[in-house]
Amino acid sequence: MRTLQRSSGRGSDSRKRSCVLALSLIGVLAASFSASTAKAVAPTLTILSPSDGALVPGGDPVVVRFAVSDFTMVQPGRAGQIGGPNEGHARAFLDGQVVRLVTDLEPFSLFVPSGPHTIRMRLFADDGAPLSPDVSASVRIIATQGPAAGVPSIKILSPTPLEATGHGIYVSYRISNFTLVDPHGQPNAPNEGHLQLLVEGIVVMEVVQYDPVLLVSLPDGDITIAARLVNNDGSELTPSAAASVAIHVAASSAVSLPLVSNGGIALLLAFILVVLILRRRQAARANDKLRVEKP
Amino acid sequence: MNRTTLILVCVTIGLVGGSGILAPNARAAPGPTLSIVAPANNAIVGNGSPVAIVFAVTNFNLTEPDAGPSTPDSGHAAVFVDGGFAETSSTNTVVIPLPSGPHAIRLQLVMNNGSALSPDVTASIAVMVTRGPATGAPGLSIASPREGALLGTDSTVSFRVTNFVLVPAGGPAGVPNEGRIRVRLDGANYSELTDDAPLHLNLKDGPHTLTLELIDNGGQSLTPAVAASLHISVRALVGRVQPFDATPYFALANVLLGLGIVAAIYRKLEVN
Numbered sequence: 001m002r003t004l005q006r007s008s009g010r011g012s013d014s015r016k017r018s019c020v021l022a023l024s025l026i027g028v029l030a031a032s033f034s035a036s037t038a039k040a041v042a043p044t045l046t047i048l049s050p051s052d053g054a055l056v057p058g059g060d061p062v063v064v065r066f067a068v069s070d071f072t073m074v075q076p077g078r079a080g081q082i083g084g085p086n087e088g089h090a091r092a093f094l095d096g097q098v099v100r101l102v103t104d105l106e107p108f109s110l111f112v113p114s115g116p117h118t119i120r121m122r123l124f125a126d127d128g129a130p131l132s133p134d135v136s137a138s139v140r141i142i143a144t145q146g147p148a149a150g151v152p153s154i155k156i157l158s159p160t161p162l163e164a165t166g167h168g169i170y171v172s173y174r175i176s177n178f179t180l181v182d183p184h185g186q187p188n189a190p191n192e193g194h195l196q197l198l199v200e201g202i203v204v205m206e207v208v209q210y211d212p213v214l215l216v217s218l219p220d221g222d223i224t225i226a227a228r229l230v231n232n233d234g235s236e237l238t239p240s241a242a243a244s245v246a247i248h249v250a251a252s253s254a255v256s257l258p259l260v261s262n263g264g265i266a267l268l269l270a271f272i273l274v275v276l277i278l279r280r281r282q283a284a285r286a287n288d289k290l291r292v293e294k295p
Numbered sequence: 296m297n298r299t300t301l302i303l304v305c306v307t308i309g310l311v312g313g314s315g316i317l318a319p320n321a322r323a324a325p326g327p328t329l330s331i332v333a334p335a336n337n338a339i340v341g342n343g344s345p346v347a348i349v350f351a352v353t354n355f356n357l358t359e360p361d362a363g364p365s366t367p368d369s370g371h372a373a374v375f376v377d378g379g380f381a382e383t384s385s386t387n388t389v390v391i392p393l394p395s396g397p398h399a400i401r402l403q404l405v406m407n408n409g410s411a412l413s414p415d416v417t418a419s420i421a422v423m424v425t426r427g428p429a430t431g432a433p434g435l436s437i438a439s440p441r442e443g444a445l446l447g448t449d450s451t452v453s454f455r456v457t458n459f460v461l462v463p464a465g466g467p468a469g470v471p472n473e474g475r476i477r478v479r480l481d482g483a484n485y486s487e488l489t490d491d492a493p494l495h496l497n498l499k500d501g502p503h504t505l506t507l508e509l510i511d512n513g514g515q516s517l518t519p520a521v522a523a524s525l526h527i528s529v530r531a532l533v534g535r536v537q538p539f540d541a542t543p544y545f546a547l548a549n550v551l552l553g554l555g556i557v558a559a560i561y562r563k564l565e566v567n
Contacts, residue, residue: 075387077353079327079368089387091349098333099347101387113342128351168449182491185431185457194491203439205493206453216495217447234438234455262545269552276559 043071043086045123045137052139055190057148061109062141064092066121068105071135075103076126083126093120112143114232115187146191150177152229152241154195158212159225164248165218171197172212173227178241180208181232188231196234198226198244206234218249327355327368329404329418336420339471341429345392346422348374350402355416357385358407365406367413375401393424395512396467427472431458435476435509435523448531452494454507454523463489468513477514479506498529 048065056062072087092100092108095117100108102121110119120138123131130136146152158172159165179192183206197205197213200223207213215225228242236242332349340346356369360383363369371385377399381391391400404416427433434457440446460473464487476488480496481504488494488507496505508522 075357077328077351078356079354098349099388101332101349101351103387111344113344167447182461183455184460185428185434202441203453205451206438206455206491207493208491216449216451259540259542259545262542262549266545266548266552269549269556273552273555273559276556280559280562 041070042133043123043131043135044069045071045090045121045135047119047121047137047139050119050139050141054139054141055148056112056141056143057146057191059114059143059145061111062119062143063107063109064119064121065107066090066105066137068123071123073102073104074126076101076124076128081126085125088123088125088131090121090123093122094118096120112141113186114143114145114181114189114192116140116142142189144179144189144192145181146179146189147177148191150191151239152176152178152191152237154178154227154229154241154243156225156227156243156245159245159247161245162248163245164250167218167220167249167251168214168216169218169225169247169249170212170214171225171227173243175210175229178229180210182208183232183234186232188233188235193229193231193237196228196230198228200224201226206230220249220251222246222248325354326414327404327412327416328353329355329372329402329416331400331402331418331420334420334422338420338422339429340393340422340424341427341472343395343424343426345390346398346400346424347388347390348400348402348420349388350418351387352404355404357387359385360409361407363407365408365410367406370404370406370412373403373405373409375403393422395424395426395462395470395473397421397423397469423470425460425470425473426462427460427470428458429472431472433457433459433472433509433517433521435459435507435521437505437507437523437525440525440527443526443528445528445530446496446498448497448499448529450496450498450527450529452496452505452507452525454491454494456491456509459509459521461489461491462512464512464514466512468511468515470512474509474511474517477508477510479508480504498527500529500531502526502528 046067048067050056050062050064068090070086072084073089074081074087076089090102091098092102092110094110094112099110102108118138118140120136122134122136125131153176155174155176156171157174159169173195175195177191180194181192183194194206194208196203197207197215199215199218204215205213224244224246226242226244228240229237231237330351332351334340334346334348350372352372354368357371358369360371371383372389373383374381374389374391376391376393382389383405399419399421401417401419404412406412436455438453438455440450440452454476456476458472461475462473464475466473478485478488478494480498485505486494487510504524504526506522506524508520509517511517
């Protein structure tokens with residue numbers, strides 16, 4: 001009986017020990033699991049500026065500011081480097097092309113031609129491999145040579161309405177909130193493009209100059225000259241930015257000079273002829289009178 | 296005994312050689328390396344953009360020049376363009392504005408005092424810089440006047456180029472997507488255009504053929520050739536309202552009046 005009791009007492013002790021061991025093991029596992037969870041906070045990357053969809057005006061480079069969390073920026077490939085799980089560098093991509101390898105959090109600037117672009121930043125480990133899972137951020141921007149804000153407009157300063165001119169005339173104008181750029185197939189961008197000049201609704205010239213433009217061979221009569229701002233591909237702005245002026249074109253004095261001079265000479269000659277004829281008649285009468293008196 | 300001693304000596308030499316002498320050489324830190332990540336070799340850099348050279352190193356600490364002692368595992372990169380020194384970089388990116396044309400870019404790792412590593416560690420690429428776009432086929436069209444237009448003596452021709460930038464003559468040959476426009480009038484060279492300003496024409500009456508063609512900096516046609524032609528007719532007084540022109544009649548009247556004057560004078564003399 002004692003033996004039985006002892007053995008049953010040993011059994012309960014062993015169960016207690018097992019229970020304590022199991023609880024300890026669970027505790028250790030739980031502790032290690034929670035610790036590993038705390039260590040494995042995933043790095044993040046955020047582009048602070050420019051904001052998504054931002055307009056980058058004036059042909060200026062775009063300044064990229066970014067922040068990371070749970071990630072240490074270091075130069076890759078250092079001597080004796082032992083890469084940590086949460087350290088590495090970032091690479092910046094402009095329209096898919098690598099343009100920067102960034103090892104600190106300093107802002108950097110990118111040259112961007114006119115048009116829409118995508119800036120993407122991605123975190124890389126020290127060995128040059130992208131983090132897994134991928135940590136990246138991207139923004140879309142639109143670059144323009146023009147101003148950031150304002151509605152484009154154009155006003156014709158000269159000629160003035162109903163002005164009478166010759167067949168060639170300088171057209172001067174004032175452009176607001178718009179930058180003229182050489183069109184060479186680049187994408188359209190806000191507030192930039194070139195200027196079309198129209199005579200009677202037909203485009204006669206495309207220019208990228210702010211100075212007055214000489215229009216030549218204008219047709220006679222009452223005509224309308226117009227100027228409108230267009231995108232890089234020649235399409236009209238939305239809303240349209242145009243101005244027009246009605247003028248009267250007439251032949252210049254140089255054109256009518258032969259007519260005037262010939263007519264003038266004819267009048268002079270006619271006058272001389274009339275004078276001669278009158279004098280001749282007068283002389284003839286005088287002769288007749290002398291003949292009558294002499295006999 | 297001698298044999299045993301010999302074996303022991305051989306084993307000892309083997310152990311010493313394996314663990315003490317040869318191992319350090321096998322475990323010696325590998326030397327620095329340098330590679331250019333971007334741009335790719337023979338890349339075209341368009342829009343006149345500065346060239347962003349992204350490079351990677353291994354076993355090398357990038358430091359500012361003259362910062363700390365000179366050791367073979369730290370320093371900076373010296374950048375050479377077309378054989379000439381351009382600048383130094385202690386970061387993994389260096390941005391260099393370059394003119395149009397082909398360029399050879401070489402990076403060299405140097406120590407803090409500027410001296411090259413031994414052995415030399417360099418990387419090179421070739422790039423082509425153009426003020427035109429990096430990609431896209433050039434195009435040319437005439438915006439005004441229209442085909443078959445009837446024009447006055449003075450006229451202007453506006454044109455559009457796409458994927459091509461007009462630049463002054465004298466640039467390096469072989470640069471893609473930049474150059475100028477050759478103008479031919481009735482088959483003969485007329486002028487060359489280096490900007491987008493409209494072409495001014497002063498033509499005599501009659502039909503004319505105008506051809507614009509994109510040419511490269513060397514004056515050669517592009518491959519394939521890119522050209523646009525226009526047929527126009529010129530009439531001096533086109534667009535002018537011409538009322539009855541009495542000029543020839545006045546001229547005839549002048550002659551007759553002159554004869555009349557002469558006759559009147561002659562008759563007068565006869566009478567006298």
